[in-house]
Amino acid sequence: MAKQYETVIGLEVHVELATKTKIFCGCSTAFGGAPNTHTCPVCTGMPGSLPVLNKKVVELAMAVGLATNCKIHQFCKFDRKNYFYPDNPQNYQISQLYLPICYEGGIEIETPAGKKIVGIHEIHMEEDAGKLIHDEWEDCSLVDYNRSGVPLIEIVSEPDMRSAEEVIAYLDKLRLIIQYLGASDCKLQEGSMRADVNLSVREAGAKEYGTRTEMKNLNSFKAIARAVEGERARQIELLEEGKKVIQETRRWDDNKESSYPMRSKEDAQDYRYFPDPDLVPVIISDEWLEEIRARQPELRTEKLLRYKKEFDIPDYDAGILTGSKRMADIFEETTALCGRPKKVSNWLMGETLRLLKEEGMEPEELSFSPENLAKLIRLTEDGTINQTVAKEVFEKIFREDIDPQAYVEEHGLKTVSDEDELRRVVEDVIAANPQSVSDYRGGKKKALGFLVGQTMKAMKGKADPGVVSRILTKLL
Amino acid sequence: MQISSMTALELGRKIRQREISAVEAAEASLARIREAEASLNCFVTVDEEGALARAAEVQKAVSSGTLTAPLAGVPVGIKDNMCTEGLLTTCSSKILYNFKPTYTAEAVLNLEKAGAVIVGKTNMDEFAMGSTTETSAFGVTRNPWNTEHVPGGSSGGSCAAVASGEVPYALGSDTGGSIRQPSSFCGVTGLKPTYGTVSRYGLIAYGSSLDQIGPIARDVSDCAAVLETIASWDRKDSTSVKREDCDFTAALVDDVKGLKIGIPSDYLAAGLDEEVKAAILKAADVLKTKGAQVEEFDLSLVEYAIPAYYVIASAEASSNLSRFDGVKYGYRAKEYEGLHSMYKKSRSEGFGEEVKRRIMLGSFVLSSGYYDAYYLKALRTKALIKQAFDRAFEKYDVILGPAAPTTAPKLGESLADPIKMYLGDIYTISVNLAGLPGMTVPCGLDAKGLPIGVQLIGDCFQEKKIIRAAYAYEQGRGPWELPAPACVAGTADAAGGNGGCADGGVRTAAGSGCADDGARTAAGKGGI
């Protein structure tokens, strides 16, 4: 019988914090500036410059720590990680090794295999590096330090995950928590959330961990799942062949669905960590900690329960609505405006999800305003427009965030409720479709549907199908 | 009286009284520099044009009455490890031979606000590593008292420039005695403030937890006035301290009655030159005659200060100096293949021997497997040294001792034996390790005619006590003649965990050691 293997996975997740300014200087963290425009002597490592810690970074790190059940080091320090690379202007990164801000936490995940707690070893604060750009034309490398000094937290899990499903469940939960906290937008594609996968395999039942590898360059949940499967298979194959797994950092190529060892940069490199003498220890008072705790927003689990209780939203729907911070925000804001939670939920669960799927978009990318959805709901509620027109208008809202009121006026989409006008159109339809009329009269009730459709078509959809049907029945 | 013989405050007074113009003062300084530089080499860069233009500008402000500060219009030399916008700042190293900062150091900005006229950047040991100003990539500086001797270091250029009358005062930096020891060797007065008193923003770091900027001048009054001007709480320096007692000139009082002065008997033990010892004890007697209580005591742990200092300072330096890599500014090797080769060649060619020695030493003590044995042990030693001083300051207001075991050695003698050179720092470095203020005042000459300085050490934030003791001593000692300008010209051919005092919570007013998101102002201009 073939050997059974267990996969052991731990994650190192880097998250870019949503602060206005960098971690150690006053430069903007905004994306998209011309190279080296969001820089100053501090974030370009100019001689004589000194770092000053951004208080907001500490608060966001604390918030994430509290939300992931971590303990907080109320006396924590920054350390220098020394290594030479041009994206790092000082040739050391300011990070935390000896006393990270958060430690010993964990979050509960749920997969088909059941519920489990994934432990969080620590969360530490650090600075991001700049970007190296190779100029093929000039055959030289250039550095852009706009991202240098952007605040990051690194969340280091315990090796508690055993499958790709668990990894995805953990990341999903982590992402939601951080998004709910407003600590980051956590976009994998844009790099505001990055996960490195530490993976090893061992024979089922073995006590000791196998040799692990670290996988980098994972830009989506799907890539992560594929990389986990791929690396698991690669390691098992090595062991089956009697070979050894080498401890190394590997780079995942999602197009080729395979990984290759990276430069030996990480191999046995001595970072010569020591406390940064330019920064004083961060002292978190009980009051400050309590202030942050008190400011913690409602997280997903609580929100989900509240939606079921307060709005009578079914389990499944509440799960979808709270599955994205943006979606939940739209739901709550729209409901507050129109007071129709069920209707709002229907629009989000129905048309919104359909259009998201059609566009290949994530719920976080939703950009329409709750005001316009609320207006649309009111227009349907008071019968100004019918469901068909409403769907058409919603597409406009979804894509362009138009004002439905103005749009309906402008395009003359109001439902025609004038019975005389409708009767005239119905009479025309009856006259133009003698076959269907005789079919109906001959007992083929289905023909009525055809005639209603023809009338709606003639009305360009601006009629209430119920009213049309009633008039038709009367006239026939 | 010649301008080049005046103290900074005397010259400032005459400028305010319109007897001398700021331009005349700058011209006199530049003339003296032209005269003496060939034999002394105190400056790496002399900014004639900038100084004269600046002096004219300051004179306008003085004339219109908008600038009334005591140092307005007085020329100054700045040690070449402090950033000055647009003006070469080399740290006396080849690796920064062409570096022009995009911003000015906070301490220098404070001087400029008070109307200082910078005439140039003074020579130093490369990256402040050395005790003789011989490790400079731009030539040695010679001692104005005898050009065959070193001026001391690392602020040797600043001290020699003041001693020779090139400038009435200068800024230096002190990581392990770099202000106090050369002040002693050059017969000038130098003050290293309590760690955190003067902003380090813009001071190119050697040992960040030990570095402090301080004044070097002709007398105690000038030192007090300059420190009063440069001291400031700076949000850009997390280790900066908010102090309410920076009116240091208020301590210029000729009264030491009842002041308790302790002399560490450890400092008078073997290794101290007899002539230096005699001069120090004579200085103590002057204070005793004026009513101070003087006694000897055991400070203890003195012999551990040197190894602890060299471990901590080198460790920090190895990391601080890693940014000099040929990528962004400064020296880059002409030929290289690939990134690694560029780093290696640029740094090997750009740094001098002593700097490379300390980078290697520092890298070693931080490497895994040695960190606990060296670096952590050194930090523990530093804490114990601080405790020894705490005990001493329970009994004494001021500690008095030598600044160096000998007077200035001859050129070339020290670098041949680095260990011996390191041992010469024995009386100064524990002050840095404990973050204390210390001051050197000239107290005599040896048989060779070389000056000797007495060092006065205070508890953290007790600058006023040492200034008072130094001022009273100066009054008792009588006038101190610096080598006459003609004399100098005539001999032409003959020729550093965080600093001690308070923990982070106490140091920063906010208590958390951080600033608000978005509330900080961008420091200086855009980078590269």
Ligand SMILES: [Zn+2]
């Ligand atoms: Zn910046």
